[in-house]
Amino acid sequence: MNQKALIGAAIGVVVAGAVTLxxxxxxxxxxxxxxxxxxxxxxxxxxxxxxxxxxxxxxxxxxxRRLLDFEGRSEEVILGDQRRLIVDTFTRFRIVDPLQYFQTVGFGEAAIRARLSSIVPSALRRVLGNEPLLSVLSEDRARIMAEIRQQVNAEARRFGIQVEDVRIRRADLPEENTQAILSRMQTERERVAREARAEGAEVAARIRAAAERERTVILAEAQAQADIIRGAGEQEAIRIFADAFNRDREFFAFWRSMQAYREAFGEEAQARLVLTPDSEFFRFFREIPKDVRAAEAR
Structure with missing residues (x-):
């Protein structure tokens, strides 16, 4: 009897435990x-x-109830300036209405990811289709991403989820466009380099012209100053010669004749003179000035 009671009690505990669990x-x-x-x-x-x-x-x-991540596949998008861009995005969302989520999607995450795989690219194409490439690569990118997030959230709200963020993880140009853009960039850089070289050559020409003009002015001023100094020196020399000549004209004439004899008959002289013996050039060979005789007498 006790054994049956124990078995019954054990079964009751098991049933109670199962009911409780x-x-x-x-x-x-x-x-x-x-x-x-x-x-x-x-x-x-x-x-x-x-x-x-x-x-x-x-x-x-x-x-x-935590933030969930969704990484979309790479999408090729045509921008507002008709350029093509390959974009990778990631989305962060959370389930805010489990009832609506269950009624529209189910209870797994795979279904909502399938919905987002069509919602996010559609919003991405709608927004980027009105934006040029420079806007996507500039500070306007934050505004563009906010607009994409708003559109994605508006569509995803009917599934009981709230999109917290949509970001562009990577944006690349297609390979053929990349080569074309690189060629255009190289051409543009070469054009800028040519302009820089032309501007440099123009500046160099101006500097050389200014230096040449300054050199000409300096040389002209130096030549003028030299002519003035030379003229003053010649004037002083003439004055000295004149004073010497006026002091003793006969001796000055003798000295000048001696200078002429030295130049005409010196070792380095190459000239030949054809003169008569009574020529005035040989006057001092025939007679000695009085001053010279007086000097010899002393």
Whole structure:
């Protein structure tokens, strides 16, 4: 009798435990739970802690309440200036309405990722289709991404999710466009280099012209100063010769004749003179000036 009572008590404990486990459940702080009864949603539990449900009739479906990531595939987009751009994006979203999410998507994340794989590229094409390449690569990029996020969020809200951010991870030009742009950049750089060289040559020509003009002015001023000094020197020499000549004209004439004899008959003289013996040039060979005779007499 006691054995049957123990077995019954054990069965009761097991049944009670099973009922308890089927009744009580825990909601983690990173989760939100949807209680369904025969496949139909009954209530949403967002508060973490211990909760209860009808055992064996109601079930729970957990949804992550944290930020979820979605990385889209590379998309080729035509920009507003008709340039092509290959864009990689990533999206961050969270489930804010588990009931609506369950009714429109289901309970898995794969379905919402499939929806986002069409929503994000569509918004990306709509927005970037009105923007030039320079805007995408400039400070306007933040404004463009905010507009894309707004459009994606407007479409994704009907699935019970909220899009927190959409970012362009990478934006590349197609290979054929890259080569064309590189060629244009090289041509532009060469044009700028030619302009810089031309401007440099022009500046150099101006500097050389100014230096040549300054050199000419300096040489002219120096030549004028030299002519003035030379003229003054010649004037002084003439004055000295005149004073010497006026002091003793006969001796000056003799001295000048001696200078002429030295130049005409010196060792380095190459000239030949054909003169008569009584020529005035040989006057001092025939007679000695009085001053010279007086000097010899002393």
């Amino acid at each position: 089927s009744t009580l459940f825990t909601v983690h702080q990173t989760e939100q739970v949807l209680v369904v009864q025969f496949g139909k949603p009954v209530r949403v539990i967002t508060e973490p802690g211990l909760h209860a449900k009808i055992p064996f009739i109601q079930n729970t479906i957990s949804f992550d």
